[in-house]
Amino acid sequence: QQQVKQSPQSLIVQKGGISIINCAYENTAFDYFPWYQQFPGKGPALLIAIRPDVSEKKEGRFTISFNKSAKQFSLHIMDSQPGDSATYFCAASVVGGAQKLVFGQGTRLTINP
Amino acid sequence: NAGVTQTPKFQVLKTGQSMTLQCAQDMNHEYMSWYRQDPGMGLRLIHYSVGAGITDQGEVPNGYNVSRSTTEDFPLRLLSAAPSQTSVYFCASMTIRGDNEQFFGPGTRLTVL
Numbered sequence: 001q002q003q004v005k006q007s008p009q010s011l012i013v014q015k016g017g018i019s020i021i022n023c024a025y026e027n028t029a030f031d032y033f034p035w036y037q038q039f040p041g042k043g044p045a046l047l048i049a050i051r052p053d054v055s056e057k058k059e060g061r062f063t064i065s066f067n068k069s070a071k072q073f074s075l076h077i078m079d080s081q082p083g084d085s086a087t088y089f090c091a092a093s094v095v096g097g098a099q100k101l102v103f104g105q106g107t108r109l110t111i112n113p
Numbered sequence: 114n115a116g117v118t119q120t121p122k123f124q125v126l127k128t129g130q131s132m133t134l135q136c137a138q139d140m141n142h143e144y145m146s147w148y149r150q151d152p153g154m155g156l157r158l159i160h161y162s163v164g165a166g167i168t169d170q171g172e173v174p175n176g177y178n179v180s181r182s183t184t185e186d187f188p189l190r191l192l193s194a195a196p197s198q199t200s201v202y203f204c205a206s207m208t209i210r211g212d213n214e215q216f217f218g219p220g221t222r223l224t225v226l
Contacts, residue, residue: 009153032213043117043203043217044156089155098213099144099163099205100171103155 003027004092006104014112019077021107023090026071030092034101035064035075038087047088048075080111115139117218119204125224126194134189134221136204144207145187146171146215147179149200156203162187194225 006023013019023033034049050057050064050073057064063076077084090104120135138145146161148171158171162181176198178190187206191198201222205215 046214099146099207105155
């Protein structure tokens with residue numbers, strides 16, 4: 001049973017466009033929602049994270065939007081660049097359990113120049 | 114700081130063989146975790162540790178053992194390898210004094226024939 005469902009599985013965006021990746025979760029005890037970025041042959045690296053007490057968090061071109069009532073959150077990449085081409089994972093964890101992340105299935109993002 | 118290191122980078126085993134995947138971190142992090150990454154499944158937690166001498170099971174622990182005798186090292190043992198354990202394995206560490214960021218190693222790609 002996948003507790004965090006991520007879509008789409010793959011995404012192609014033109015340079016300068018907006019990339020949007022969506023995640024939905026089931027466990028209402030989740031209280032920490034990070035996004036990880038992974039380049040080929042590398043381990044995942046934290047990109048941005050949010051807690052459910054805010055509806056949006058922005059860091060540079062990356063924004064997380066969070067909808068607690070719908071149990072959904074999404075990653076928006078503005079002005080997408082070829083260097084953003086990577087696999088993106090959403091994840092979630094419960095209070096005090098950030099070392100036990102539950103990951104989504106991943107989205108392979110390709111930015112065409 | 115080397116961060117989180119994993120050895121070997123690649124490994125091929127025959128069914129029934131045993132081996133140990135090594136993981137070390139030099140950041141004095143209290144928490145360490147092992148994940149496996151499979152296509153379309155994201156990353157799934159195998160085992161984790163909240164400190165030396167303390168380990169617990171994650172989502173997919175069967176067929177794997179761990180121990181944590183020091184803060185720095187967290188080896189993962191495959192007792193009798195099976196083709197279903199073909200995967201990419203990532204070790205991660207995290208400090209309880211930080212903002213919940215897990216730092217991942219570069220991974221070990223394991224093939225079981």
